[in-house]
Amino acid sequence: MEFDTAIIGAGAAGMMCAAHLEGRTLLVDHAKVAGEKIRISGGGRCNFTNLYTDPNAFICANPHFVKSALARYTQWDFIDLVQQHGIAWHEKTLGQLFCDNSAKDIIAMLNQLIDARTVERRLKSSISDIRKREEGFSFTLHTPEAKLQVSTRNLIIATGGKSIPKMGATGFAYEVAEQFGLPVTQTRPALVPFTFPDGRFAEISGVAVPSRIHADGPTFEEALLFTHRGLSGPAILQASSYWREGETVTLDILPADMYEALRNQRQQAGRKNFTTELARHLPSRLVDHLSGVFDLSGNLADWSDKRLSELMNGLKHWQVTPSGTEGYRTAEVTLGGVDTDALDSKTMASKNHPNLYFIGEAVDVTGWLGGYNFQWAWSSAMAAAKAL
Ligand code: FDA
DSSP: OEEEEEEEOOSHHHHHHHTTOOSOEEEEOSSSSSOHHHHHGGGGTOEEEETTOOGGGEEOSSTTTHHHHHHHSOHHHHHHHHHHTTOOEEEOSTTEEEESSOTHHHHHHHHHHHHTSOEEEEOSOEEEEEEEETTEEEEEEEOSSOEEEEEEEEEEEOOOOSSOGGGTOOSHHHHHHHHTTOOBOOOEEESOOEEOTTOTTGGGTTOEEEEEEESSSOEEEEEEEEOSSEEESHHHHHHHTTOOTTOOEEEEOOOTTHHHHHHHHHHHOTTSBHHHHHTTTSOHHHHHHHHTTSOOOSBGGGOOHHHHHHHHHHHHSEEEOOSEEOGGGTOSEEEOOBOGGGBOTTTOBBSSSTTEEEOGGGBSOEEOTTTHHHHHHHHHHHHHHHHO
């Protein structure tokens, strides 16, 4: 079998690329259906891009690498595509765009575009024995029915990262990179909840509060969720991409104006129990938990301005040290991947093997939570598609 281009991985990036390629294309995936992560993303509604997509929202050893692809296929281009296909969408928060109906609309759109091209899909299939030929590559394609020899001019690796192995995630892209001498930066789970060994927050599991969370990176202002295993919620997932083992995380759960409000309450109702009054600003289960962390004893009248501001400071800079994360089992993405120094930022082609491309999450590019990772999948896929 001969193809112009073979794409391995029919996820977001692989489908997007196949949907825009001229020539005979082979699209291979070992899953039963294409686009499974799109289907489950965004709680089933797919947060397909972000209005504020900007290179600063991506983590990469070379922060300039993402600029070209993101500029040449922008969030507005993808929004146009979605609109052309009559998919209704809405902004939820912070520029995050979701389908009104279902993530399946995005998969259907990509499948429709692929159907309009000369693409041969091979699902429940994998490849092995990739060899470089004079012009292009050859490999063995393992389908449920047969083992087939394939040759192709271009080979595009779009097999994603290692997160959620249960859904078929593998380190295949890194193996191919290594085979062809491309370095791979250290990979680790990202956008992932933190764990604590001692069931530290189990008693307040389910409590959520607005927060500002800081690990070793930007401060993220979103919800914090306490869980049986530790800490989760969007602000924590964001911070996890910057956290390393052993480091502390700073939780700021201080509600705005609480200091002044408590001082006023003290004037009006000094004999009231402090924790009861605090529970007017924070969930009462959280206040119970905080009693074990800070000294919250006494009536309001017992709280001097100094003691009050010390507590405010404590709630603003609450330092915790996670023992780890939930790992690839629940991580939304993989941090690290194929080293961008080995790739052409305009085309995603390998600098040493110009017919070999890496797109999507397989590359050392990780977006923040909020639609940025899909935008990277679309933009990097289009960078390769436009080059072919
Ligand atoms: P993707 O993982 O989509 O596709 C890779 C494909 O390769 C898969 O189909 C897999 O089966 C196949 N494959 C792997 N190894 C193979 C092998 N050896 N042989 C053959 N096939 C192989 N992002 C976002 O922007 N907005 C959101 O709302 C969400 N929500 C979300 C929820 C959850 C639960 C997760 C886990 C992730 C998200 N994400 C997200 C992240 C987003 O899903 C992710 O960044 C993209 O799917 C990456 O696209 P890729 O095409 O690179 O990989």
